[in-house]
Amino acid sequence: MLNDFFITRDAVNFLQNYLDAKDIALPGYREKLLAFSQKQLMSYEQWWALLETLNAELNQPTLGLEIGKLVKVEHCGVLGYLFRTSRNLGEALNCYKRFERLIYAGSTITTDFDNIGLDNADSMRITWDPKFGYSSQLSDELLLASIVNITREIVSPYVLNPSQISFTQSIDNQHITTYQAFFGCEVRQNEKQLSITFKLSDLACPIPHEDQTLHDILGLQAEELLKHLPENDLFLADLGSAIIRCLHEGRPNVQSVATHLHLSPRTLHRRLKEKNREFKNILKDVRKSMAKNYLSDDKLTLAEVALLLGYSEQSAFTRAFSTWFGESPAQYKRSHSDH
Secondary structure: OHHHOEEEOHHHHHHHHHHHHOOOOOHHHHHHHHHHHOOOEEEHHHHHHHHHHHHHHHOOOOHHHHHHOOOOHHHOHHHHHHHHOOOEHHHHHHHHHHHHHHOEOOOEEEEEEEEEEEOOEEEEEEEEEOOOOOOOHHHHHHHHHHHHHHHHHHHOOOOOOOOEEEOOOOOOHHHHHHHHHHHOOEEEOOOOOEEEEEEHHHHOOEOOOOOHHHHHHHHHHHHHHHHOOOOOOHHHHHHHHHHHHHHHOOOOOHHHHHHHOOOOHHHHHHHHHHOOOOHHHHHHHHHHHHHHHHHOOOOOOHHHHHHHOOOOOHHHHHHHHHHHHOOOHHHHHHHHHHO
16 A cells, blocks of 8 residues: 555665765665666655665664664755745744655645643644555654754754654664654654654744745745656555455455456456556555554454454454564554553
8 A cells, every 4th residue: 555655766865875974885785776866756665675675784773763863954855945945943844744745655644733741832743644554663763863853954053852753663672762862752652653743832943044035936846846746546545445345344355356346356456467566465555554543442352353354363363463563463452552
């Protein structure tokens, strides 16, 4: 599901900059980055593979965080300079919400304003809805670290820390203090949604390089760039909806899904082959995406969640979930209830 969307080549700049800043050679890996930098887009699967390959080469704990710490305005194309020329932090974050597709696509960003119990201060929370699936921890920590690093860059010398960070994946307990030290706030894990929270008082923080004339020009340029990005694949979106219906009916097979789409199984396989996709992998993505949502509902038992995901036995669901997320459904449910 999420892999049906894309990441633009600007993200490759983050990795190239990290290698340069740390004086890391890795000529073979750099060749891969060069190849992707010459294309407009890459899939999430390709992006995750680039991050995992670098992680395997360097064996660097909190690698995504370390890369994100070095991301600056100049590495983010027009979106970065929209940040830098905004009047204040609030306007800069609104630009990110509006134009995130220039770097990442697939997740729907929402913002909510509320008093959420953080030092009794009103706050704004930015949330990424995982309805198309979850990204990797490496990718998520790089994303949030780069947002924080850029916001600190554009408001300098003002000292800025978010109020709260929430990850959807697990974090090694021996490294949690590293995340807290960088973000300067509470860092949660195994949450339902990826999010970052800022105090409302920080949103009014002025940006020294504010330039409304240039900002308006860059905004028009960003709008034009968005027009030339490919639209989301409607066929794959319909396929995901059909799979969810079939899961609820207890018939998550090609024949049933094809029937919902008014296609033959052969035609369904052919259309997926044209997109270099396989039905079994898409089915797995849908189950992964829905599993955490169902487990977050206290009214549903583990057996009921297994049935909703199309498993005839709870044990099969437990094995699959443990493989995907590195913990059992019961462990996830307990940790989520604790929060």
